[in-house]
Amino acid sequence: MTTLTPPAQADGAAAMTRGGLLAILARKRDQLVVLVVLIAIWQGLSMLLGNYWTGTPWGTFERLAEGIAEGELLRHASYTVAEAIIGFLVGGIPAAVLPFLLRRLPMVTAIIDPVMVGGYGAPKLALAPLFILWFGIGIESKIALIVFTVFFVVYFSTLGGIRALDPKLVQMAQMAGASESTIARHIIFPGAVPHIFAGLRIAMPYSIGGAVVAELISANRGLGYMIQLRSMNFDTTGVFVALAAVCFVVFIANWTVNSLEHRLLRWRPPADVTAQKE
Amino acid sequence: MTELLEVRNLSKRFATRAGREPSPWIIRDLSFSVADGEFLTIVGPSGGGKTTLLNMIAQIDTASGGEIIFQSKQAPLNDKKSLKPGLNCQIGYVTQEDNLLPWRTCLENVLFPLMAQGRLTEETRERAQSLIRAVGLAGWETHYPHELSGGMRKRTSLIRTLVYDPPVILMDEPFGALDAQTRAQLQEDLLRLWNLGRKTIVFVTHDITEAIALADRTLVLTRQPSKVAGEHVITIPRPRDMRDVVTQPEFIDIYRRIRAQVQ
Numbered sequence: 001m002t003t004l005t006p007p008a009q010a011d012g013a014a015a016m017t018r019g020g021l022l023a024i025l026a027r028k029r030d031q032l033v034v035l036v037v038l039i040a041i042w043q044g045l046s047m048l049l050g051n052y053w054t055g056t057p058w059g060t061f062e063r064l065a066e067g068i069a070e071g072e073l074l075r076h077a078s079y080t081v082a083e084a085i086i087g088f089l090v091g092g093i094p095a096a097v098l099p100f101l102l103r104r105l106p107m108v109t110a111i112i113d114p115v116m117v118g119g120y121g122a123p124k125l126a127l128a129p130l131f132i133l134w135f136g137i138g139i140e141s142k143i144a145l146i147v148f149t150v151f152f153v154v155y156f157s158t159l160g161g162i163r164a165l166d167p168k169l170v171q172m173a174q175m176a177g178a179s180e181s182t183i184a185r186h187i188i189f190p191g192a193v194p195h196i197f198a199g200l201r202i203a204m205p206y207s208i209g210g211a212v213v214a215e216l217i218s219a220n221r222g223l224g225y226m227i228q229l230r231s232m233n234f235d236t237t238g239v240f241v242a243l244a245a246v247c248f249v250v251f252i253a254n255w256t257v258n259s260l261e262h263r264l265l266r267w268r269p270p271a272d273v274t275a276q277k278e
Numbered sequence: 279m280t281e282l283l284e285v286r287n288l289s290k291r292f293a294t295r296a297g298r299e300p301s302p303w304i305i306r307d308l309s310f311s312v313a314d315g316e317f318l319t320i321v322g323p324s325g326g327g328k329t330t331l332l333n334m335i336a337q338i339d340t341a342s343g344g345e346i347i348f349q350s351k352q353a354p355l356n357d358k359k360s361l362k363p364g365l366n367c368q369i370g371y372v373t374q375e376d377n378l379l380p381w382r383t384c385l386e387n388v389l390f391p392l393m394a395q396g397r398l399t400e401e402t403r404e405r406a407q408s409l410i411r412a413v414g415l416a417g418w419e420t421h422y423p424h425e426l427s428g429g430m431r432k433r434t435s436l437i438r439t440l441v442y443d444p445p446v447i448l449m450d451e452p453f454g455a456l457d458a459q460t461r462a463q464l465q466e467d468l469l470r471l472w473n474l475g476r477k478t479i480v481f482v483t484h485d486i487t488e489a490i491a492l493a494d495r496t497l498v499l500t501r502q503p504s505k506v507a508g509e510h511v512i513t514i515p516r517p518r519d520m521r522d523v524v525t526q527p528e529f530i531d532i533y534r535r536i537r538a539q540v541q
Binding site: 150166168169171172174175176177178179182186187190191193252256266269 | 336338363364366367369370371373375377379380381382383390391393394396422425438442471
């Protein structure tokens with residue numbers, strides 16, 4: 001029989017890195033162009049309408065640098081980030097675990113389904129006043145709102161992941177003598193990981209957004225509080241500074257989830273067709 | 279040779295849905311037996327319940343009647359709960375699809391049954407390696423399934439079953455989706471590996487040439503409901519060369535007889 005020769009791995013990898021690097025650089029360049037265009041539009045608007053409505057890019061940048069230097073921005077941001085991380089974990093971890101526990105109990109899953117759908121669909125913003133009533137205006141009410149938001153998103157995507165698993169893989173494992181726990185650990189779990197990540201990816205900006213919204217309603221610290229206070233003082237530039245900080249936090253959070261996902265899901269074929277074309 | 283596996287009056291129809299005509303029999307009163315170390319092939323028309331038959335022998339589907347006797351013991355067949363997929367690793371099953379785990383590399387897929395059975399030792403690892411070499415997958419061990427060609431995935435799935443050495447191996451058109459060249463190579467690999475261990479193999483296919491070329495004995499099934507239409511002992515001497523087995527004088531004769539029975 002003919003022998004199958006694997007591709008010369010080292011060469012292949014090097015070539016791919018070189019090509020990949022060029023593609024990444026090209027993408028970064030294009031992303032920069034988009035950013036510059038947006039800032040130009042912003043500048044144009046501020047010249048057209050006056051500083052009062054939109055602030056100016058340069059003025060915002062100056063205030064941003066000032067805020068960072070004084071430590072004020074970091075203090076508020078760290079408060080918001082702490083809320084987001086705690087809420088994300090407290091909501092996300094049980095949501096990712098629960099469907100695995102319910103896997104063997106389809107009856108229970110069916111019984112709690114309407115509750116879950118209701119929780120998923122409930123307008124979270126409308127719940128914020130209730131949480132403030134119950135948990136006060138401290139960090140607890142913000143965490144409660146984030147937990148409530150994150151939980152259902154992650155629950156449904158994990159559940160979907162478990163249901164999407166090919167039953168033939170489970171059958172194969174049973175034939176090969178795998179126990180229930182081996183199947184759970186080596187078939188069901190790895191199969192659901194991409195779906196769990198899809199849920200986490202959606203939930204991550206929600207948790208930061210949820211923290212900011214909760215702070216807008218009632219707080220004495222955090223980026224949302226900053227936005228609220230500054231808008232009451234007609235400090236448009238100040239609001240933009242706080243918004244820029246929120247965007248930056250979301251950006252970092254997204255990057256973290258992406259790199260974690262990339263590390264854990266190395267086995268996946270490149271699914272992004274547009275990425276391959278580059 | 280002693281009978282290792284016996285199928286007696288096996289019947290199967292799927293559950294009837296409320297308000298519908300009773301579903302038809304897929305398999306009706308099917309009986310045959312397989313001897314220890316025998317290579318049995320089963321040919322029949324597509325949609326003739328061949329996969330259903332293997333699923334019942336593999337203990338992943340229930341029967342509506344009849345019995346399956348393995349090593350003189352009756353296998354549970356009546357309800358889903360009492361089924362024992364693979365009968366405690368006694369029956370291996372190479373399915374039509376390769377069913378490789380996409381998150382495991384080629385080698386990790388091959389080692390999966392050994393890991394699941396708690397039999398990962400220096401010795402069994404060495405066995406896995408030698409099987410990988412035997413089917414020409416050396417150098418591909420660390421590749422994920424999506425990085426392998428269809429033929430390589432098939433080979434991986436084949437040796438994943440061979441590696442834990444079950445006494446009976448069921449194969450459901452394992453080479454159906456491959457090109458002719460790869461197919462011939464895999465058939466030769468299979469025969470070579472079979473010659474080393476002389477496992478009992480039940481190999482289902484709709485390709486008469488393949489059925490004759492591989493087998494000690496070939497069963498022909500009828501259209502639904504499936505029954506045995508004929509039985510042919512293949513006398514072509516081994517070892518056989520897959521590329522010129524069709525030129526053997528016996529081949530033409532057996533081919534004609536089987537062709538006449540397959541409707």
